[in-house]
Amino acid sequence: MKQIKIISALCLAVAFLLPAAGSAQTNRQIRKNNKSDIKKEESLPEDTVFVMPQVDSVQVAFRKVAKRDLLGDVSALNLSQLLEKNYTTSTLENLDALLSGFNGNIWGMGGYLVLVDGIPRDINNIMPTEIDQISVLKGVNAVALYGSRAAKGVLYITTKRGGNYEQKVNVRANTGLNVPKSYPQFLGSAEYMTLYNEARRNDGLPDLYSQQTIYNYASGTNPYRYPNVDYYSSDYLRNSYGRNDLTAEISGGNNRTRYYTNLGYWSVGSLLNFGEAVKNSGANRFNIRGNIDVKLNKIISLNVDATASFYTGKGVNTDYWGSAATVRPYRFAPLIPISMIEPGDAASLAQANNSNNIINGGYLLGGSQLDQTNSFASIYAGGYNRNVSRQFQFNTGINFDLSSLMQGLSFKTMLAVDYSSAFNQSYNNTYSVYEAAWNNYAGVDQISGLTKYGIDARSGVQNVSGSAYRQTISFSGQFNYARTFKQKHNVTGSLLGYGFNISESAVYHATNNANLGLQLGYNYDHRYYADFSGAYVYSAKLPIANRGAFSPTLSLGWRISEEAFLKNSEMVDQLKVTASAGILNTDLDINNYNLYQGYFTYNDAAWYSWRDGGLVHTFDRRRGDNPNLKFPQRREINLGLEGSLYKNLINFTASAFFSQMRGNVVQPGVLYPSYLTTGFPVYSDIPYVNYDNDQRRGFDFGIRMNKRIGEVDWTLGVTGTYYDTKATKRAESYQFDYLNRTGKPLDALWGLQSMGFFTSNADIAASPAQSFGQVKPGDLKYKDQNGDGIIDTRDEVYLGKGGWMGAPMTLGVNLTAKWKNITLFVLGTGRYGAKAMKNSSYFWVDGEDKYSVVVRDRWTPETQATATYPRLTTASSDNNFRSSDFWLYSTNRFDLSKVQLSYQFPANLFGKGFVRELGIYASGMNLLTIAPEREILELNVNTSPQTRFYNLGVKALF
Incomplete structure (x- = not known):
C-alpha cells in the first residue's frame, strides 16, 4: 500500500x-x-x-x-x-x-x-x-x-x-444551502393510541390504552414521562445544510505541448444537529486531474492523463431516518433529566452521576428494555464512522502519422490502468440507557427509580470493514484512414482492436470485453453518405463453438438541402435524412458463466428411502445442457432527420427507432415435459436456451430557436424522448390469456382490480371467496376476473407502465435570455406516462407499525361514504396490502429544475490587471413540482429528504 x-x-x-x-x-x-x-x-x-x-x-x-x-x-x-x-x-x-x-x-x-x-x-x-x-x-x-x-x-x-494559447487560470467558488422539501408526517402519541384502540376493536379485542393515559400523552405537560417524539422536529434537525465547492483550472500550451489541470474540492453537511452528528456527519471530496498532449515530432505525438480523487463520508453508527419512519413516538424519551430525580433517591442520583454519558450537563440517555439501543443514544454515545474511497486513474496514448507510407493513414494506441479502493473506518462504543420509574407528588412528577440497560464502554479501537477494490485495464489500437479524392470523394476507415478487464473484490470472474472493429465510410461532396461499422465480439459465457460472432451495422445519409430543388431555398438552410440498421451480438444480459453446461449436486444422505436405517446418497441433476446457446441479439432500424430553417432561426433533430432484443437467455420449464423437473427430491433437466424476445420503439427530438428581440437575445430549446416496450415472446403457460406477459410492456405493473370496500358482512357473504385471509367490513374488495368465485393471484391484471427505464415520455425545456451582461437561464423537465404503487410502510400500515397521517382517512362505519383508506387492524392485512389499482398513482410531473441569473462584469473594468474576467451568479435547483400527486413524489421515507438547493457563485479568469 x-x-x-x-x-x-x-x-x-x-x-x-x-x-x-x-x-x-x-x-x-x-x-x-x-x-x-x-x-x-x-x-x-x-x-x-x-x-x-x-x-x-x-x-x-x-x-x-x-x-x-x-x-x-x-x-x-x-x-x-x-x-x-x-x-x-x-x-x-x-x-x-x-x-x-x-x-x-x-x-x-x-x-x-x-x-x-x-x-x-x-x-x-x-x-x-x-x-x-x-x-x-x-x-x-x-x-x-x-x-x-x-x-x-x-x-x-x-x-x-x-x-495553443497563453496560460489561463479559471477559478470558481460556490456556496449554497439544501432546504428540505417535506418530511413524512406521522401521528403523535395520543392520536396513535386512540387509533390503535380502534384497530383492536376492529379485531374484536379490548382497548389497550385508557382515556387517562391518552390524555396524559396529549397534554404535553411532561414529555419525559409521556413522550411524543417527533424525529423531524427542530430539536434534532437543522432547517438546512450547506454545500461548498472550489475549483481551479489551469490550461494553456503551444504548438508542441498543451496541458490542462483541474483541482477541485467540495464538502456537504447534514441535517442532523445533535450529538456526534454535529461534527461527524457529511462528506467531502478532493480531486486533481492533469491532461497533457505532446507533439514529439512530425510523426509521433502522445497524451498522458492522470487523475486522483479522495472521498470521505462521515456518519453516525445508526440509521436515523429508518428509525424516524418506524419507531412509535411514545416508546421512550430520548433524554432523562437528572434534575427530576427525587432528591432523596440517593441510589438513582449516584447512578446518574456515575454515567459516562451525561448529555448537555444534565440528561441521561433514555431507552427501555425493548429499546436498549436506539438512534438517539447511538448518535450521542455510539461513536461514528467514515466511508473512505480513493480512485487513481492513468491513461496514455501514442499517435503515429503514417502519411509518409500512405496519405491519410495513422495509427493510434491507448492504454489505461485504473485503481479504486473503499473501506469503512468506525469507532464503535457501547452505552447505557436508562428507563425511569415515575411518581407524582402533589401534582409534580418526579423520578423515583432508574433501570439501567447496557454498559458504557469506549474501546478506542478503530474498526476497519467493508473493504473493496476495483481495477480496470483498458487497451485499444487502431489504424485510421481519412482522405479526400478530387475534392468530393471523402473516404474514412478504421481497423481496431479494443478490450477492457474489470476486476472487483468478492467477484470471481472479471468483467471482460474484447472485440475487433471495422469502420468504413464514404461521402460524396458531403451530400450522400454511407458508413459501415462492425465488430467481431467474443464471450467466455457461451459454448466454445459459439463464443465469437460478427455484429454488422450500416448507416446511410442524404443531405437534401444540397440538391438543386432546395439549394436556394429561403426557408431551408440545412436538411439531412439518415437511416441505419444492424445486428449487435451481446452477452450483457447473460448473468453467469457456464449456463450452457448442466450440472449435478451431491446429496449427502439427507433422507431415508426404506425403513432399513440406511440413508440415501444421491447426485441430483440441477440443469440441462445446451451446447447451442448463442448471443442474444439487438436488431434495430433507425431513421433520422436534422436541419435548420430561416437562417438558423430554428434548428432541429429527430430520430425514430424500432429495436428488438431476440434470443434472451432463460430457463423455460413450460417448454419441456413436467417429468424433467421435480420439487422433491430436487431435480431439473431444463437447460438455458435463447427464447425470450423484447421490443422497443419510439422517437426523440430536439428543437432550438434563436431570436434577438430588441436588445435581448432569446434562445428556446425543447427536447423530447418517447419509448414503448413490449414482451413479444415469453415462455409462459397461464390458464387465462389476460395473465400473459406476452404483448405487455416490459415494465408492466400487475395487480388486482379494486371495487371499493366491503360495506357489511352481507356484502362479504355475497362476494367471491377471499384467499388472502379473513376479511371484514372496511377491507378492500376485488374483481373476480375469471369468474371462478375465488379472489386469488389469477385475478391480477395489467395496471400500467412502471417507467423502470425512465418515464415513457420525457420533455425538457430550456430558456436563455441575455441582455447586455445579464443572463437568465431557466430549465424545466417533464416526465409522463408511468405509474407507481403506494406500497411503502408509510402507506401499508398494520400490526405494530408506526401510523402515518394517511390513516386519518380510514374506513369506519361512520365514514364509509368518504373513506380513502382501509380499516385499521392490529393483525397482518394481506388482503389490503398487496398490489392493486387502489394503491396506484400517476408519476406524471413537471419540474422547474433550475433558474440561474448571472452577471458578467465588463471586461474594460479590469484593464490589463491580474483579473481578466469576473462573473457572479445566483441559482436555485428543484424549485417547483407541478403534479397531481406532488406530495407523494416529493416524499422520502426511510431516508433523508429531497431538497431544494439555493446557490451563490463567483467565477474569475486570471
Missing part, C-alpha cells in the same frame, strides 16, 4: 506540476522570440441541447466527426459552455432535459456503458468542471465498434484539454 501511494504521488507530480511549469516557461519564450507561434484562442462552440450547426465536431466511437457529417443516432452537449450559465453539481443532473434520447437510460434500455475518454469509468468520479463534451451514442451503428458491452448504448464523456 505504501508503494502504491508513493508511485501515485510521483505520477501526479509529473502529470500536474512539471508540464504546467514547463509549458508556462515555453510560452514565455515563444512570446518573447516568436509571437506568431501563439495563435489567438479560438472561440468555443455554444452550448447545445443536441447536435447543432455551431458544434464543430462530435465524439463518436474511436474518433471525432465533423458535425455536418454525423449520421444521426448521436446526441451531444458541450457541457463546458453550458456551465457558463448553468452551474451544476452533478454530471448527470438534468441531462434528460438537455439530450434527446436520454431519460436516465438510453431509448428505454438500462445498463448503458459509460466511457470517460474512451475508458470504462465511474461516472460519479468526474465533476462537471472537468468535462468538455458529453455524447450519447444511441443507435446500433453508433455503438457497434465498442462490442458486446455497449449494446444498450454509450454515454461518452470527453474531458477538457489544453490549447
